[in-house]
Amino acid sequence: MTINIEYVILRHLQMELKAPFTTSFGTFQRKELILVEVVDRDGVSGWGESVAFSAPWYSEETVKTNWHMLEDFLVPLALAEPIHHPEELSKRFSAIRQNNMAKAALEGAVWDLYAKRLGVPLSQALGGAKKDIEVGVSIGIQPTVADLLQVIERYVAQGYRRIKVKIKPSWDVDVIREVRRVFPDVPLMADANSAYTLVDADRLKALDEFGLLMIEQPLAADDLVDHARLQPLLQTPICLDESIRSYDDARKALDLGSCRIINIKIGRVGGLGEAKRIHDLCAERGAPVWCGGMLEAGVGRAHNIAITTLENFTLPGDTAASSHYWERDIITPEVEVHGGLIRVPDAPGIGYDVDRRQVERYTQFAKVFHRTATA
Ligand SMILES: O=C(O)CCC(=O)c1ccccc1C(=O)O
Numbered sequence: 001m002t003i004n005i006e007y008v009i010l011r012h013l014q015m016e017l018k019a020p021f022t023t024s025f026g027t028f029q030r031k032e033l034i035l036v037e038v039v040d041r042d043g044v045s046g047w048g049e050s051v052a053f054s055a056p057w058y059s060e061e062t063v064k065t066n067w068h069m070l071e072d073f074l075v076p077l078a079l080a081e082p083i084h085h086p087e088e089l090s091k092r093f094s095a096i097r098q099n100n101m102a103k104a105a106l107e108g109a110v111w112d113l114y115a116k117r118l119g120v121p122l123s124q125a126l127g128g129a130k131k132d133i134e135v136g137v138s139i140g141i142q143p144t145v146a147d148l149l150q151v152i153e154r155y156v157a158q159g160y161r162r163i164k165v166k167i168k169p170s171w172d173v174d175v176i177r178e179v180r181r182v183f184p185d186v187p188l189m190a191d192a193n194s195a196y197t198l199v200d201a202d203r204l205k206a207l208d209e210f211g212l213l214m215i216e217q218p219l220a221a222d223d224l225v226d227h228a229r230l231q232p233l234l235q236t237p238i239c240l241d242e243s244i245r246s247y248d249d250a251r252k253a254l255d256l257g258s259c260r261i262i263n264i265k266i267g268r269v270g271g272l273g274e275a276k277r278i279h280d281l282c283a284e285r286g287a288p289v290w291c292g293g294m295l296e297a298g299v300g301r302a303h304n305i306a307i308t309t310l311e312n313f314t315l316p317g318d319t320a321a322s323s324h325y326w327e328r329d330i331i332t333p334e335v336e337v338h339g340g341l342i343r344v345p346d347a348p349g350i351g352y353d354v355d356r357r358q359v360e361r362y363t364q365f366a367k368v369f370h371r372t373a374t375a
Pocket residue numbers: 023058138191193241292293294295296318319320
């Protein structure tokens with residue numbers, strides 16, 4: 001197949017979250033995001049979403065650095081020559097260091113277009129077979145433990161398959177103890193977003209008694225070595241998020257014993273192709289994976305659903321329902337969760353329609369990039 005991109009539209013959107021979301025590193029009230037639309041000669045559109053945040057808290061990328069990378073480097077590369085497979089585009093992008101979320105946004109749009117041209121769902125184009133995916137929910141740090149228990153109660157009642165709570169040094173052992181007392185059997189995990197160092201090993205070890213499925217990213221965002229020292233001290237499996245930005249990071253983490261589980265975020269690793277390679281490696285090594293979340297709008301959420309259909313995504317991910325985040329999402333139908341399951345769409349590409357009216361409502365500015373006459 002030959003994909004000839006005729007033009008690319010970048011749109012800057014701003015959406016209010018229904019409720020503020022607090023992690024160990026800060027609070028999110030709204031989401032700014034870049035929506036990428038690639039349009040081919042026949043007028044077929046592919047959609048991607050940059051998952052970078054407004055501020056460089058989770059990683060060094062921001063919405064503005066993503067716009068810069070897309071406008072000045074990545075979009076010109078995508079328009080320069082025809083593309084025969086989305087993997088070819090990732091190879092073109094490899095000349096540019098890092099900036100994985102910017103790369104993934106455009107690569108994802110091309111994957112959607114590719115699957116639409118093949119007439120198959122994106123999940124199938126990626127090699128996934130599941131018809132439903134199991135999902136959990138990530139719950140931010142709350143004002144009080146009583147608030148947290150109430151929020152958990154609500155999501156357990158909605159059928160979510162596991163509960164993830166955010167922790168930090170002043171909100172950890174006592175909080176988890178209380179959650180366990182009230183919900184002795186709920187599949188539970190904790191995400192520290194790098195709030196600890198090796199000095200806190202005893203504190204993290206104290207979490208062992210609560211039978212957590214895993215503890216996510218306890219130590220530094222760029223670390224593999226200290227995690228490899230911590231893991232043998234704990235019974236609870238370590239899951240890495242921030243530290244894994246590529247296939248090679250995943251290989252080194254598994255070789256070193258830095259973790260037993262990997263959270264795959266498409267944006268963090270630079271695209272669906274790299275996400276799939278990490279998935280395959282973990283399958284070979286017997287390490288389960290699950291799909292993380294970045295408070296995505298509908299397009300990013302649809303990409304997460306598609307990758308989660310691969311077989312080694314054996315643990316419930318953070319892909320909650322659209323209504324968990326937004327008054328009104330940008331896709332139709334919205335993503336719904338019933339009994340902790342999302343039904344995988346079977347229409348071509350991402351399988352949801354982008355709601356252009358809603359996109360327009362949320363768009364603050366946009367820019368169109370045309371193929372140059374010589375290409
Ligand atoms: O619901 C989601 O999209 C996931 C929420 C989440 O845990 C998260 C949200 C913002 C930044 C980092 C993280 C994380 O997984 O570490």
